[in-house]
Amino acid sequence: MLDIPGCRFKLLSSAISLLLLGPSTLVSGFSYKKNVKFDYCWNQTVSFFNTTDYSDKRQFFVWDRTHSYRLNLSHPLLTLSGCESTCGDGYELWEWDDTLLRITMWILPAIVLLVHFNFAPLGVANIFAVITHIVGDPLDTLWSMMTRQEVNRRLYECARKYSDGSDGSEPKHIATIWSAYDELGWKDASSHFAETLEHRDPNTPSQIRHNRPEQNIFHRGLTILNARMGGPRGYENLPTEGRRPTSAELYYIQLASHRLASNRSESQLTTWFAIIGLLGGLFAAFIRTYMKRLNNQTGHTIAIVALFFILIPIVKISGNIGCFSSTSIAVDIIQELHRNLKVLNPEGPQLFPALRFDPTFGWDYASEEGQAVEMQENRDSDVPTREFRNLESWPDMASWAGMNNSWRPCKQILVKDFCSTSDLSSGFLFFLSFFFIMCAYIPALVLSYRTPTVGFSCRSMAWTLVLIAWLTSAAADQILKRTIPSARSLWSWTIIKDSFFAIFFSLIIIAAQLGLFNNCWCRTGVLGLRGNAYADIGPQSRRDWLAGWPLWVATPLSFFLLILALILTLGRVGGNARTLLYRSEKDRQSGLLKLTQNRVDLENARELPRLLPGSLQPLDPIAGE
Numbered sequence: 001m002l003d004i005p006g007c008r009f010k011l012l013s014s015a016i017s018l019l020l021l022g023p024s025t026l027v028s029g030f031s032y033k034k035n036v037k038f039d040y041c042w043n044q045t046v047s048f049f050n051t052t053d054y055s056d057k058r059q060f061f062v063w064d065r066t067h068s069y070r071l072n073l074s075h076p077l078l079t080l081s082g083c084e085s086t087c088g089d090g091y092e093l094w095e096w097d098d099t100l101l102r103i104t105m106w107i108l109p110a111i112v113l114l115v116h117f118n119f120a121p122l123g124v125a126n127i128f129a130v131i132t133h134i135v136g137d138p139l140d141t142l143w144s145m146m147t148r149q150e151v152n153r154r155l156y157e158c159a160r161k162y163s164d165g166s167d168g169s170e171p172k173h174i175a176t177i178w179s180a181y182d183e184l185g186w187k188d189a190s191s192h193f194a195e196t197l198e199h200r201d202p203n204t205p206s207q208i209r210h211n212r213p214e215q216n217i218f219h220r221g222l223t224i225l226n227a228r229m230g231g232p233r234g235y236e237n238l239p240t241e242g243r244r245p246t247s248a249e250l251y252y253i254q255l256a257s258h259r260l261a262s263n264r265s266e267s268q269l270t271t272w273f274a275i276i277g278l279l280g281g282l283f284a285a286f287i288r289t290y291m292k293r294l295n296n297q298t299g300h301t302i303a304i305v306a307l308f309f310i311l312i313p314i315v316k317i318s319g320n321i322g323c324f325s326s327t328s329i330a331v332d333i334i335q336e337l338h339r340n341l342k343v344l345n346p347e348g349p350q351l352f353p354a355l356r357f358d359p360t361f362g363w364d365y366a367s368e369e370g371q372a373v374e375m376q377e378n379r380d381s382d383v384p385t386r387e388f389r390n391l392e393s394w395p396d397m398a399s400w401a402g403m404n405n406s407w408r409p410c411k412q413i414l415v416k417d418f419c420s421t422s423d424l425s426s427g428f429l430f431f432l433s434f435f436f437i438m439c440a441y442i443p444a445l446v447l448s449y450r451t452p453t454v455g456f457s458c459r460s461m462a463w464t465l466v467l468i469a470w471l472t473s474a475a476a477d478q479i480l481k482r483t484i485p486s487a488r489s490l491w492s493w494t495i496i497k498d499s500f501f502a503i504f505f506s507l508i509i510i511a512a513q514l515g516l517f518n519n520c521w522c523r524t525g526v527l528g529l530r531g532n533a534y535a536d537i538g539p540q541s542r543r544d545w546l547a548g549w550p551l552w553v554a555t556p557l558s559f560f561l562l563i564l565a566l567i568l569t570l571g572r573v574g575g576n577a578r579t580l581l582y583r584s585e586k587d588r589q590s591g592l593l594k595l596t597q598n599r600v601d602l603e604n605a606r607e608l609p610r611l612l613p614g615s616l617q618p619l620d621p622i623a624g625e
Contacts, residue, residue: 033090036519038537041087046537049076058082060534075538083520083535093515102301102513109274109281110308116274118265118318120403121327122395129399129495130406135505136498138310139474142433144408145317146570150424152179152321152580154415158190162197162244170250173257176580177337177352180260180330183402184394186365188414189352196349197244245351248344248607251598253351256337258591263329264322264581271319275312275564281305282556300451300459304512306443306556307463309563313436314406316567321405322582327395331355335387356386357393361401363487366412400491409481409490432570436563441467443559450551452536456528458517462508473501 049059060077078086094102117134119127134141152175159174174193181189245253282305324330334355341351400407411426424432441463448459476497484490511517526533583591602608 034093035090036088036092038087038092042537045086046076051076058086077534077536080520080524080526080533083524091516091519099514105284106281106305109277110311113274113278113311113315116271117315118323120323122399126399130404132495132498132502133406134314136501137473138314139433139437139470140477141314141406142436143411143430145405146429146432147408147411148321148405150429151182151413151415155179155190156580172580173254176257176260177253179580180334184330185401190415192353193351196351199349248602249341249351251602252337252340255595256333258595259333260330261581261583262588263325265325271315300448302552302556303444303447307440309560310437310440312563313567318405320571327398328391331390331394355390357390359393359397361487362485363409363490366410366414400487437470439559439563443555446555455525457525458522461527466505466508469501469504473498
């Protein structure tokens, strides 16, 4: 009977070969069936070929450039047609124990590394959605996470203008609150903070206007001109003195910062172990190659491990950023901070904006006009209702409103750090993301390209198609963002789009690990060599085995070390900004002692209401400070 699926695959393969290679190339008669055993074919047939019979069309003879003498004198080489007619026109799957070993040694460490990504506590469905986005669009994933990392760094530098803590603790506390706002809908609370302090300053033109309504038109004109000539509004024009929170406000900020950091989960240490596990899988490939002296297809196996290098920066940066241990804990802490600060300043503008979650909000926060500082909050009776609605609505919108570090559709950084020359632009972060992608693709391509038959063949094409798929996925993001203004809808369509690319990537890896590329068409390298394609199915010579080691070892290890060096370099930029929301147990304990001591001092100074009756004695300084 006619095998329709096999026939269709054969016709499709032939058509693609004709389109790609042209009329000068031998068209494969590949059939989608398991009918090849290369070892058996070599031992029973090919090894007995007469290597001096130049009329044998099944053999391929390698000559020097002048066609004076033969270069392959050790064993026969096969043409594409000779390989398919002698050994079979289908494929040969790897032995089941070899496939199981491949999955255990090289695929499983990559999966272990992937599951060490710091997922937000939003349920199993969100975990699968994030994994789909990572695998289907690693470029956007890296770009989004490095954007958040750069935002945190700038927030820390800006916070240093409002606090003179010599150990850097107070700037960290203010920046921690701002960073939490960034995870709650990508809000830039730093500009609100700066404008609030500007309104408080009696020397600012706006405040003078309110305090002196009797000013004439001339003075008002000078005020407007001064504001226009002073440059853009914001903290970049604020002086270093005179516009800072009060001691009581700083206490509540430090208290909220401590609570946020205490409810933060991170995986920096375990992430390193997972990365070492992937490196161990690479060394396992080297050991297996050395112990068993496998055939000349060894480089392809190592290439798959190199392709998984893309997971290293993704997982490591996610471990540096971390995530909250509970979905709504940050919302509750921010709202409590807002209530405490309002008690201290019930009539004036608040340092931090009130949270108001809108499930229909758009993802492009950069296009929305900044709202003016609220000089007076809503009625006190409205506050509990709003806070309850925030806690109720946030879990449903957290996945597409900022809590997933791997997805940030708007890459524009609104925070400007004018005191530093180390700002990383959005375009530069995109370049770094693309560079990480290439650090995974290049070693995989080089290893497969240099693996006999040397040339651009099936596996080289497979890794190139993976790269094209990743870049196409990132380009599709831009198309979706032009047509979808809603953050919720954009998140849903992004995951749908990424699922197709993730499935394509998975099928490529599965096909390589099962042995679907182990056929004559792929082993001859006809895709790149065209009419000079040939297959070497014989045992690997000692000379080739020794010559392959520098390539097998140097290529993946050099790019592995390059990725680690770049990650560590990026981590050093910003100093204390890396630990805004991550603090060791020792730091948390020390921070708690400082908070207790500060509260006692403020209560004795009557800047905070006393919780306990009687008089409290000032605490002794904490040891070691």
